[in-house]
Amino acid sequence: MTSPVRIAVIGAGYWGKKIIREILDVGRSTGRVQLHAVVDNSPTMLAQCEKEFGPSDYRVDYQGLLDDPELSGVHICTPNSTHFEVASSFLKHGKNVLVEKPLTLNSKEAYQLVKIAQENKKVLCVGHIHRFNNGVRELRQAINSGILGELYYVRFGWTGFLPPQGYREVITDLAPHPFDICNYLLDMWPNKITCRGKGYRTKENEEVAFITAEHPSGLAAQVEVSWLDREKRRDVTVVGSKGMAYLDCSEQKGLLHASNSTEISITPSNTIREEVTHFVDCISGNLNSKPFSNLSDGMLGARVVSILEAARESLRQERTVEVQMPLAEEIRAK
Numbered sequence: 452m453t454s455p456v457r458i459a460v461i462g463a464g465y466w467g468k469k470i471i472r473e474i475l476d477v478g479r480s481t482g483r484v485q486l487h488a489v490v491d492n493s494p495t496m497l498a499q500c501e502k503e504f505g506p507s508d509y510r511v512d513y514q515g516l517l518d519d520p521e522l523s524g525v526h527i528c529t530p531n532s533t534h535f536e537v538a539s540s541f542l543k544h545g546k547n548v549l550v551e552k553p554l555t556l557n558s559k560e561a562y563q564l565v566k567i568a569q570e571n572k573k574v575l576c577v578g579h580i581h582r583f584n585n586g587v588r589e590l591r592q593a594i595n596s597g598i599l600g601e602l603y604y605v606r607f608g609w610t611g612f613l614p615p616q617g618y619r620e621v622i623t624d625l626a627p628h629p630f631d632i633c634n635y636l637l638d639m640w641p642n643k644i645t646c647r648g649k650g651y652r653t654k655e656n657e658e659v660a661f662i663t664a665e666h667p668s669g670l671a672a673q674v675e676v677s678w679l680d681r682e683k684r685r686d687v688t689v690v691g692s693k694g695m696a697y698l699d700c701s702e703q704k705g706l707l708h709a710s711n712s713t714e715i716s717i718t719p720s721n722t723i724r725e726e727v728t729h730f731v732d733c734i735s736g737n738l739n740s741k742p743f744s745n746l747s748d749g750m751l752g753a754r755v756v757s758i759l760e761a762a763r764e765s766l767r768q769e770r771t772v773e774v775q776m777p778l779a780e781e782i783r784a785k
């Protein structure tokens with residue numbers, strides 16, 4: 452049997468702990484992956500992890516891991532503002548990288564990361580977890596079967612109440628998933644974005660935003676993201692000429708209203724487990740970051756960052772803006 456792929460988790464907060472738990476579980480049940488180290492610059496977080504997960508290599512600084520020959524890859528769960536610095540450091544040192552969403556805070560850095568991964572022939576994945584959601588997969592199949600007819604529009608609700616978030620804003624935090632799912636369902640990217648949004652409790656940062664994404668085909672996607680809504684929603688509705696479909700992405704439950712109304716048959720997947728396993732597959736299969744060569748490729752992450760950037764620009768300029776997406780060849784040539 453081949454030796455397990457050794458992965459370190461960088462950032463062991465709310466999301467990092469979920470990833471650690473899953474890596475340990477996949478390791479126990481398949482022997483294909485091993486938790487190499489856990490890094491968090493907060494000793495308190497590390498102490499919590501040690502209590503929950505037992506002995507491991509716990510560190511407050513990742514620098515010592517950059518040249519560690521045993522380490523294959525890192526799963527980066529640090530705050531968004533650190534993604535570029537941490538990911539580029541590991542890629543430049545020949546490590547494979549999975550970065551949580553959003554890939555980076557701006558598109559210049561996002562495409563730069565894609566390029567660094569290509570130059571170093573390393574895997575770059577992004578944490579677009581719904582690529583591994585069986586509900587989303589079944590919805591895509593329903594759309595492709597033609598049962599909904601010609602598609603008119605898609606609507607996303609990504610809401611849930613949070614206390615004031617200080618420096619964070621809702622577009623960067625919540626909109627990556629709807630836009631990634633939209634691309635997965637439709638196989639296309641929007642070319643025009645119109646965004647309106649507002650912060651009520653934190654005046655300087657948006658807490659709710661309404662984003663309209665127009666596609667070259669004429670199809671529109673409407674995305675609502677909010678930290679003010681008391682109802683937690685992670686849902687998508689697809690409306691077409693012959694019917695409509697609704698999916699609760701968290702519960703992985705869906706309804707189809709066409710000639711009659713039926714439940715969409717879905718066997719829910721463990722999305723984090725599949726994401727972890729897919730990263731291991733990419734590393735062991737040496738699936739380097741050619742555009743979209745793996746299910747959650749860094750290029751997908753960069754495309755989504757372009758959309759988020761357009762949304763913030765639209766908000767700033769109070770008008771519809773074009774989405775700027777460089778071609779894969781242009782990124783390589785830069």
Ligand SMILES: NC(=O)c1ccc[n+]([C@@H]2O[C@H](COP(=O)([O-])OP(=O)(O)OC[C@H]3O[C@@H](n4cnc5c(N)ncnc54)[C@H](O)[C@@H]3O)[C@@H](O)[C@H]2O)c1
Pocket residue numbers: 461462463464465466467490491492493496511513527528529530531533551552553578579580624
């Ligand atoms: N895929 C998803 O559905 C999903 C869900 C939640 C969060 N996330 C993403 O995960 C990331 C982390 O979010 P979170 O909610 O866990 O945040 P968090 O604040 O709970 O955790 C971040 C952790 O990183 C540590 N940290 C900060 N800078 C560091 C550095 N330079 N080196 C090492 N550790 C550092 C902090 O001490 C903290 O423990 C974000 O990018 C977020 O967008 C993704």
